[in-house]
Amino acid sequence: MSKNTVSDRFRKVDVDEYDENKFVDEEEGGENQLGPDEGNLMGALQAVLKNPPINTKNQNVKDRAEGLVLKVLSSFKSTDIEKGVQSLDKNGVDLLMKYIYKGFERPSENSSAVLLQWHEKALSAGGVGSIVRVLTARKTV
């Protein structure tokens, strides 16, 4: 029996990672690629909150979805924010809260102010419970 005295670290290399033809999963979530139409902000809000990338482990998908949501939220006028929140159901408000807190994590120039306005309206709709659900959720957006 010949014992392999040379290092066997090659056995731990994942060869498939280095294959050029490697299959990459279809990306899900995020329908409007071109940014929201000025006229149909409500529709854009509903669409961007559909199919959230909760189950995927792909960080790129999540980042793109978050960017889109942020774009839609910033394009709302301050007076329309309340109507936007009213048009969502309970799960929608919880999901919106998740995106708001995700957006707080990486503040850009004007994002925090806009997000704070959305936060105030979402809080009055969802109550403290919706924030607790953001904190205890196992699958993040």
Added chain:
Amino acid sequence: MSLHQFLLEPITCHAWNRDRTQIAISPNNHEVHIYKKSGNQWVKAHELKEHNGHITGIDWAPESNRIVTCGTDRNAYVWTLKGDVWKPTLVILRINRAARCVTWSPKENKFAVGSGSRLISVCYFEQENDWWVCKHIKKPIRSTILCLDWHPNNVLLAAGSCDFKCRIFSAYIKEVEEKPAPTAWGSKMPFGEVMFESTGTSGWVHGVCFSDSGNRVAWASHDSTVAVAEGGKTAVCTSLSSETLPLLCVTFITENSLVAAGHDCYPVLFVYDSNNAALSFGGKLDVPKQSAQKGMTARERFQNLDKKASVDSKEAVLESVHKNSISQISILNGGKAKCAKFCTTGMDGGMAIWDVKTLESAMKDLKIV
């Protein structure tokens, strides 16, 4: 409804005796204090000192008048009253983490202890050896068991755990009882069998309760939801996301109504409609004192706007009866079918007794179905 302030320390757990004249509480330390009611006052009658760690659960068996306590020292003691003194008997639970909750079974021949060792110890008394023996339910529990409740048939046990699930196990011990009749949750009930496992809610399950018939189980979890499951060929689960802080304890007061309380410091009513399988919020069960409305000067308005970015001044004082989270709720009389009075204890060291009839008349829209 009356509030009695026992001490300033939180009351970690409490238990009542059969005629509700004595209450055993643990003031967040290694001891159990038993208070007797004399007139309008509560007088300390006994101090039970045996545990080496904080007491996490107390239960008082009404018929046999025995108290079981469990603590963070990984032990449980069964106390029997001999003359005027409570004598402890150690029960070896074979756990290597703290015990978290304990309940007597309805027939009082067994009790179950939930612990941080990710298992439930079901203990029964073995006559030949004059000793309490325990059996473990381990699978498929993956984290600490926070709360337990027995089904009225003395065999099924509902357990809420930190692995985000509420499960119903069979705790059938053939040495002390006969085979149970089939129930809504299933007919084959060997020891340790999982009859039901919840899906859908996430968050630690803080409180669990069977209804009086045993056909429904309700649980409160840390993601601010309350859920009810009804047994049947396929168990039907309904949950309600509430707008309040998480609830810590829940109990049925009729077959269709639940009262729950938690970090918001006031009890809340929920109503379950089995025809539509829907759970709805019934109302806040607290009668706040009407605080005098002070008019606000312009200076105060400006100060509020500066400090809090809003004009109204919510008082920083809680208006509810309890001043801190409510950790346990227990039924005083009427049972789970037609509860007339229930009692809550909390982290503010207070114990409040609530009368269902006065609450019903005080809240105009309240309907206890």
